[in-house]
Amino acid sequence: MKSQALTNMTESAKPAALLALKEISLSYGKRKILDAIDLDIESGSFTVIAGESGSGKSTLLYILGGFLRPDRGSFLFSGRRVYGRFGEFGLGRFRKKFIGFLFQDFRLLPFLTVEQNIRFPALFSGKKLAKEQLQNQMHNLGIAHRAKAYPNTISGGEAQRTALARALLMNPPLLLLDEPTGNLDSATEAAIVNVLVDLKKQGLTLVCVSHSNYIMQHADRVLRLVDGKLTEAAAKPVKAASRTKKKS
């Protein structure tokens, strides 16, 4: 039965995009940061967005996450308008229900432990959080042993994984990541990428801002933001055999 369903899926027309941006523009003052961007992102795909510093990558990610209303254009999520004048979702509800966001600077609260930081957004969600689910999440991400530690006593990689656990706790279908491995060593980067690849296998849709060739190698698609326009990168960087082995 499963294979039948799969066959039907591959034979049917292209599935509707989970995210559909049409002519999205945004300026800060007179500076046009995003210039009539069109972008479709399919459910279950892993997209990387690259571009020079200051090119507007974070700005675009904030728009996708329901944090920033563009000046123009439409953004449909599952066919529903996110920022319309009569938005079908409240933006707060949209973020809570559909979005996991990993901020570039982690944004952990210094006076809460790792575990409390992860729980924090769940406090406002109205959903009850199973203790077991929290434990599993911390265990999967390799931070269970740091549960009672405060952010100023953990490593960059642990802080990153804490922020990721927090972003994932409410099971969002869309995970947005802003330079998730920017300051991490390559072993920690590989661990984070493993987690991302697993999440994709579980059906999550991932959009990740990154300059890392290693992350790009694991993506389905690499886009580049230049002068306010998105272009499909010509080719993904060639996949290295293994991160741990030296190239011969």
Ligand SMILES: Nc1ncnc2c1ncn2[C@@H]1O[C@H](COP(=O)(O)OP(=O)(O)O)[C@@H](O)[C@H]1O
């Ligand atoms: N709130 C803001 N007000 C004015 N300018 C901003 C604001 N946020 C970002 N910018 C500017 O817009 C440009 C794009 O920013 P950003 O999206 O953060 O770029 P990136 O993530 O690609 O480095 C940068 O030049 C930045 O300084």
Ligand SMILES: [Mg+2]
């Ligand atoms: Mg940025």
